[in-house]
Amino acid sequence: MAEVLTAPLKTSTGRTIRREEMVLNMGPQHPSTHGVLRLELVVDGEIVVDVIPHIGYLHRCFEKHCEAMTNYQQVIPYCDRMDYVAAIHMEWSYVLAVEKLLGIQVPERVEYIRVIFAELQRIASHLIAAGTYGLDIGAFTPFLYMFRERERILDLFEMTCGARLLYNYFWIGGLSHDLPPGFIDKAKAFCSYFRPKIKEYNDLLSYNEIFVKRTANVGVLPGDVAIAYGATGPMLRGSGVNWDLRRDDPYSVYNKFQWEVAVGKGEVGTVGDCWDRYMVRIREMEQSITIIEQALAGMPEGDVASAIPKRIRPNPGDVYVRTEAARGEIGFYVVSDGSATPYRIKARSPSFVNLSALPEICRGAMIADVVAIAGSTDIVLGEVDR
């Protein structure tokens, strides 16, 4: 990384040369800020001295809306719209929270289907993350290849629940639809189709020397700093911390599957640089395919709607449930006062917390690096602002 010149410059006659820092607005409308995020950059030439993120441009009062709903079921479409790129994970965390409040246990078939769809969603979300990251760095083509794969995943979603992006599929106590006929074959076909594609991405983008030069040793987030900021997900694992909620705080039937948790090792640079975070996402896609294949093979029979309660009226109390979303730990704190309407729902969004680490790792980088770093944090403003 380039160093910031802090010593005053003097002429030969001893006069100090005045240098001024420039405030540059990487405004709410910018091709690389992944949404309406305003980054106020204080730059000294090309080197960034400070980054101040301004958020709130996409705030839609999600938490307040939930208090006005007539029942807990109506909150689910709102959860979808928080992280619209990985909507299933939002739904799952909320649904788990309410199921815990109600004390109901869903059938095993429901759990398996939920795992399959969550992992499919994880792949779809990482495809966007990696594709748009390539776009930020300047490689236009991998973006389109990744979207081609994503289309097939969205086809799987559409044939099951009818929607491509905002599903309303995970319901409290079960699912809205059972798997359609032909789904298992199509999903297996997708798994075998997708594995070679990862090799294509690695050839074209991941190990391309220019891409490596742009992302290795850039935006290094040390592991202890990541933990101090509360970063989770690929941002934390990219910094070398081996922590995955699916394995370390298991929920649903994750304890039945074998897979490797991808952790950044500083393969081409320092541990915790942008390349590590990017590579963790690529490797997670591979591991998701492994999980999906295991789940498809072991799918039990059952009725997906048998545990859905007629009336959702939890006892007064509160619960915090967290799951591993594509971007990190998504947590829902649900407070119930005994009525059919939620009293208070608080969403702990992973991107909001990951974003807080951005100023720390951008200091001293160049403007082009800020783009690379912001892309590697993989934030979705819908989740940051709720």
Add this chain to the structure above:
Amino acid sequence: MKEYFGNIFRSVWTVLIGMKVTASHLFTPAVTIQYPDVRLKLPERARNRLYVNMDDCIGCFQCDMACPVDCISIETVKSLPTDDLGTTSTGQKKKLWVTKFDIDIAKCCYCGLCVYPCPTECIKMTDVYEFSEYDRKNLIYNYATLTPAEVADVKAKAAEMEKEAAAKKAAAAAAAAQAKAAAPAPPAAPKDQPPASPPAQPHP
């Protein structure tokens, strides 16, 4: 020094590999189709524009209450006992005139929560997705099948029935009051009735 040459070699090599990947894609067929000349067939469960079959609607307000964004507004009017509104396809006899059934499809979030509670399965999500309009007002779909004249007529009849019922009730109440006033006083309680037994004492 070795790193310098290694860098150059790796750069050239990975550039060539990348070029091979993109060049090979020049010869694979495109995955896009030319919409609107070619349209993909949507799966059976696709959730797009709402449709309401008014013949089956019994005016139960379940979809109105289920909608998270309040895009459905319904008004019903009681029918006279002599009216025949017909039966739904599920065999239920309809009792309410649905005078207003508006869905603001611009507000609709396409979650499908209105479809499940419907007892007659008359509200459905179709696979129509090309329904843009030039004027936003045209996106409020009015599904009610009664003409304004019929609506006024039905409302008038219902109002009348209500008045009659209220009048009858008032008359009945008045008659009951009158009967109460005109009727002879109830027989006096017999003097030699034993006094009421004292309340039970708890056992010592």
Add this chain to the structure above:
Amino acid sequence: MEELLRRIVDNNLIVWFVMALLPLVWIVPYALVAVYLERKVSAHMQDRLGPMRTGGWHGWAQTIADILKLIQKEDIVPAAADRKLHLLAPFVVFIGSYAAFAAIPFSSAFVGSTVSIGLFYVISVSSIVVVGLLMAGWSSNNKWSLFGAMRSAAQIVSYEIPTALALLAVVMIAGTLNLQTINEQQAGWFWHWYMFRKFPFVFVAFIIYFVASLAETNRTPFDIPEAESELVAGYHTEYSGMKFALFFLAEYANMFAVSAIAATLFLGGWNSPFGDVLAGPVWGLFWFLSKGMFFVVIQMWLRWTLPRLRVDQLMYVSWKVLTPWAFACIVAIGAWMMF
């Protein structure tokens, strides 16, 4: 060509005027075709179709429609911009790109000017582009445009050096700066081309020249000045309508100029690769244009494959990789020639 014109009109000024405009006859249709080709090539590399509707068959009229649209667009100049510079900048950039065509021989019968310092003239006049870019970035009164312009100036100036050095390798063998003479020296079958002489040193010089010329034309992987994802559109963010079209035309003209120089010096220019077969003035034009287009297609191929370099890495490549290797080539070729 000049004699043909003189037979029609015996007036020096008119003859020279027509000769100066003749490359435009190639450049303008070429730009239309090149933009369309870029969109189609990029589309097929990305598994999609590109323009398909305009004009019926595979959207061949797309660029024409775009030009018509750009002509009618409102010319928006930011309120705080420097109007004179804002207006002049696209012209300066275009002049820098176009003036290079004066000395490039299109065929054995047509070369704008047979000045004996042809190559030197071409390299120096194409540097005028830097002034135009700086004017564009500064006059837009937009911090992001300024960034793009500064980066572009640094980039182009630094990459002039490996360009000139790599070309020097050929000049050492040719013994002249006159481009027409260099062409004539490569007559014969394709192994007479300079690229294959004194192998592998001239070949390495050719690679160095090609990479450096990518930076000259602001193409990926060196397209930081117009990095779409960082600076929206860099130095031409604030341009609309015909001025923007002129920037675009200048970029494609530059692409072809650079490819033409590579073809002339390293690939034999208007010489047929099969010696006397398919040779002649008109055939020469065909060979020259095909070789130029070949390099243009490779530039497009690279654009859609590679990510872009950061500014300091770009400088590193120029000063620490391309320049030393170009020097090494020159020394090696010199030594070979002496012994």
